[in-house]
Amino acid sequence: MGETAEARLKRxxxxxxxxxxxxxxxxxxxxxxxxxxxLSPEDLDLYDALLAENDQDLTAWLxxxxxxxxxxxxxxxxxxAFAETRLRREN
Numbered sequence: 001m002g003e004t005a006e007a008r009l010k011r012x013x014x015x016x017x018x019x020x021x022x023x024x025x026x027x028x029x030x031x032x033x034x035x036x037x038x039l040s041p042e043d044l045d046l047y048d049a050l051l052a053e054n055d056q057d058l059t060a061w062l063x064x065x066x067x068x069x070x071x072x073x074x075x076x077x078x079x080x081a082f083a084e085t086r087l088r089r090e091n
Contacts, residue, residue, distance in 0.1 A: 016028035021055040021059065023059060026083075050075060053072075
């Protein structure tokens with residue numbers, strides 16, 4: 001028997017908050033809390049794949065220091081916009 005939908009969301013949320021770098025925790029954790037439950041099955045698969053990437057690559061992609069794989073571009077744009085909006089609200 002495979003992972004239930006509820007268990008998958010819980011695992012992905014936990015993985016979003018417990019990355020390896022605080023910077024990625026602060027980007028992915030709040031995004032997961034706000035959006036995971038509403039993502040389509042395809043977007044959940046893509047987000048799950050993104051969680052398997054290392055934090056150094058994710059940081060470089062989000063900061064525009066290196067080009068991300070094409071399949072991650074739309075999701076990374078969404079993550080960056082979410083993080084930017086969140087930062088503006090806090091300041």
